[in-house]
Every structure is written in C-alpha cells, then in structure tokens.
Amino acid sequence: MTMRLDYLSIFPGYFDVLDISLLGKAVDNGLVEVHAHDLRDWTHDRHRTVDDTPCGGGAGMVMKPDPWGEAFDGIIGIEPDPSVHVIFPTPSGIPFTQSAAQELSTVERVVFCCGRYEGIDHRVIDYARTMWTVHELSLGDYVLNGGEVAALAITEAVVRLIPGFMGNPESLAEESFSPGQERLLEYPLFTRPVSWRGMDVPEVLMSGHHGRIAEWRREESLLLTRDRRPDLTD
Numbered sequence: 001m002t003m004r005l006d007y008l009s010i011f012p013g014y015f016d017v018l019d020i021s022l023l024g025k026a027v028d029n030g031l032v033e034v035h036a037h038d039l040r041d042w043t044h045d046r047h048r049t050v051d052d053t054p055c056g057g058g059a060g061m062v063m064k065p066d067p068w069g070e071a072f073d074g075i076i077g078i079e080p081d082p083s084v085h086v087i088f089p090t091p092s093g094i095p096f097t098q099s100a101a102q103e104l105s106t107v108e109r110v111v112f113c114c115g116r117y118e119g120i121d122h123r124v125i126d127y128a129r130t131m132w133t134v135h136e137l138s139l140g141d142y143v144l145n146g147g148e149v150a151a152l153a154i155t156e157a158v159v160r161l162i163p164g165f166m167g168n169p170e171s172l173a174e175e176s177f178s179p180g181q182e183r184l185l186e187y188p189l190f191t192r193p194v195s196w197r198g199m200d201v202p203e204v205l206m207s208g209h210h211g212r213i214a215e216w217r218r219e220e221s222l223l224l225t226r227d228r229r230p231d232l233t234d
C-alpha cells in the first residue's frame with residue numbers, strides 16, 4: 001500500500017525536508033507519495049489574500065474559508081469520501097498520541113491543513129467534517145506559529161510505523177508508547193567506549209547476565225517514569 005500525503009500551507013517549502021533521510025527513502029521505495037500545495041494558488045486577487053480580520057473583533061487575523069474550499073475541491077474532490085483523513089493541527093485539538101499514529105499508519109490518504117495567523121475560519125473544519133474523516137490534533141500544551149511543524153512531527157510519527165518503512169520492525173514493538181508496552185519511559189542507553197571522560201558504562205550492562213540487565217533496565221525505567229511522568233503510572 002502506498003500512503004498519499006498532501007500538505008496545504010502558505011509555506012509549502014516547509015515540506016521540502018520530506019525528501020531527506022528515511023522519509024526520502026520511503027518516497028523512493030514507493031511507500032509514501034508526498035504533495036505540498038501553496039494555499040495562495042487558490043486565491044484570485046492581486047495580493048493573493050488568505051486572511052481577514054476576525055468577525056466579532058479580537059487580535060490578529062483569521063484565514064478566509066474561500067481559498068481552503070477551492071483547494072479542497074482541487075486536491076481532494078467534491079464528493080464525500082470518509083477514507084480520506086484530513087488533519088488540522090491546532091492548539092485546541094485532541095492530544096496526538098502514539099495510538100493515533102498507529103491508527104493513521106494504516107490509512108491510504110492523509111491531507112494536512114496547516115493554518116497560520118490565529119487559525120482557520122471554523123466553517124472550513126465544519127465543511128471538511130461533512131466530507132472526510134477529520135482530526136483536529138494538538139502536539140502539546142504550547143503554541144506554535146502555524147501547523148507546518150506539527151504536520152511534520154505527525155508525519156514522522158505515522159510514516160515510521162508503516163510496515164516496510166523501518167529496517168528492523170522488531171525495535172518498534174519494544175519502544176515506549178507502543179501497543180502492549182507498559183507505559184514506561186525508556187531506560188538510559190550506553191555504547192562504547194566503556195569509559196569516557198571518567199564516566200563508565202554501568203557494570204551490569206557489561207556482565208552478559210541478561211536477567212540482571214533486564215532487571216536493571218526495568219528499575220531505571222520505573223524510576224525515570226515515576227520522576228518525570230507520574231501521570232503515566234496512574
């Protein structure tokens with residue numbers, strides 16, 4: 001299966017980076033197909049206007065609905081199709097999680113709608129919900145200037161889970177937040193040299209005793225999780 005990814009933004013250049021590294025390889029081997037679009041291509045005025053003042057007053061500007069609607073018509077189509085997943089990154093979205101990434105990794109088509117300014121006219125999202133499967137997703141409780149960086153983060157989390165993308169899929173199964181894994185943070189990792197700037201790799205890891213190593217790693221994960229993410233231990 002090839003996943004088609006479309007990105008709608010006034011800064012489509014953000015997505016040039018998808019030609020690099022593992023994602024570039026996924027494109028080369030046909031696992032994913034990437035298309036970035038400039039929202040301004042669907043404006044008709046001399047200034048290629050995409051924003052206007054908010055109805056009801058307030059600070060900043062809001063993205064006009066018209067360019068989005070015309071871009072949807074051109075990129076996705078005018079017929080409803082629930083198999084198309086449309087993602088609006090937004091600070092007011094539901095938290096994006098590994099399980100959401102897992103679900104999205106099985107989808108054939110994803111369209112990222114990257115807003116700017118103070119956000120997109122709400123009717124755009126309401127319209128999209130009548131046509132496709134819509135996800136309003138937040139990366140976390142902090143505010144970015146637009147949806148592009150969030151779209152890149154979601155893309156990476158999703159595409160790496162597509163079967164055939166990662167060289168060693170077994171490593172995915174062991175990761176924190178993977179299904180079936182206890183919700184613990186990753187234990188500290190070490191590699192050679194065994195001694196570096198007066199600091200040594202913990203002896204247990206050099207013991208070859210797999211039972212003790214597993215026990216040490218679990219204990220370290222429990223301590224780290226309790227200290228940094230007590231919410232995961234509920």
Ligand SMILES: N#Cc1ccccc1Cn1ccc2ccc(-c3cc(N)[nH]n3)cc21
Nearest residue numbers: 089090091115116119139140143144146147
């Ligand atoms: N909306 C909005 C908004 C509201 C207040 C202040 C600034 C913005 C900027 N902005 C415009 C589009 C857009 C998309 C996603 C995020 C976003 C996601 C996470 N998790 N943080 N920030 C922000 C975005």
